[in-house]
Amino acid sequence: MGLPAIFIALSILSSAEERLRVVEVDTSAVQGQAFSARVKVKPLMSFDQVALELFETGAPCHKTGENPDSDSDWTCLAAVPADAKEGMYNVRILLNGEKAFASTAVIVPYGFPTYALNLSAEKKALYKAKGREKEVEKIRGTLATETPERLWEDFVFPVVGKMEGEYGERRTVDGRLKTGYHRGVDWAAPEGNPVLAAADGVVLLEGRYAEEGRMIILDHGQGVTTAYLHLSKILVDEGDEVEAGDVIGKVGSTGVSTSPHLHFGVYIHGTPLDPVYWFKEYPNLLRK
Structure with missing residues (x-):
């Protein structure tokens, strides 16, 4: 006896490769910037999950549009770290854990500068503060x-100031190269100047930490978070809802800092990317 036609139809539709169609996918990305893809998924299950795999790690994609009578739209984003090795990488898009698409992408080097930090003994000691590993x-x-939900509409610059530290910089202390790279940008501004929420979101964390000083982390939804470091004062509490442009703190020089400034970071799924790039490109990366 043959299988019922409805069963055959559902079997075909349930195939990830049949249900997911790639609209646009990057073939290259630059260190410190983003890799993106847009896909459509044929409607079948209300609990569909789409994920992007790059650098052998997975990150959830997010639904950006849905019509009961047509395919749903999904956007996939991954931040390319400043220290990602240049070369060819495998890219996979998964639907409910099953491979739906595979390709390759080239990671292009950027050429970040190196900067010498002149720190006092007191500031250098903060790198080895008690409990630092748990803080990190x-x-x-x-x-x-x-x-899952997108919480913002637009991004605004969080402070008025002069950029003095670039994303991706390698730092030296006492002539020795520090591990890692600068994970945000530094804007110099007078102590006490207002620091603004860069976008609508929720306060995930606020407090004082050894290296970061007084800091705030905001959740903007769909894997995007922002960080505000070295503050002199924090004006929000964890769980507070904020809007773009709200004053959340004051510029300071707490933690490992040599002068008043705001260190500002943008993260996608926990990986930092260049905030200057983000402000220019996020409208194109995150289509509604």
């Missing part, structure tokens, strides 16, 4: 928060 674990976990 908490901060990184918070920055990787995933909220």
Whole structure:
């Protein structure tokens, strides 16, 4: 006896490769910038999950449009770290854990500068502060928060000031190269100047930490978070809802800092990318 036609039809539709269609996918990305893809998924299950795999790690994609009578739209984003090795990488898009698309992409080097930090003995000691490992674990976990809903409409610059530190910089202390790279941008501004929420969101974390000083982390939804470091004062509490442009803190020089400034970071799924690039490109990366 043959299988019922409805069963055959559902079997075909349930195939990830049949149900997911790639509209646009990057073939290259630059260190410190973003890799993106847009896909459509044929309607079948209300609990569909789409994920992007790059650098052998997965990140959830997010639904950006849906019509009961047509395919749903999804956007996939991944930040390319400043220290990602240049070369060819495998790209996979998964639907409900099953491979639906595979290709390759080239990671292009950027050429970040190196900068010498002149720190006092007191400031250098903060790198080895008691409990520092637990602080880092908490901060990184918070920055990787995933909220399915998109909470913002637009981004605004969080402070008025002069950019003095670039994303991706390698730092030296006492002539020795520090591990890692600068994960945001530094804007110099007078102590006490207002620091603004860069977009609508929710306060995930606020407090004082050894290296970061007084800091705030905001969740903007769909894997996007922002961080505000070295503040002199924090004006929000965890769980507060904020709007773009709200004053959330004051410029300072707490933590490992040599002068008043705001260190500002943008993260996608917990990985930092260049905030200057983000402000220019996010409307194109995150189509509604």
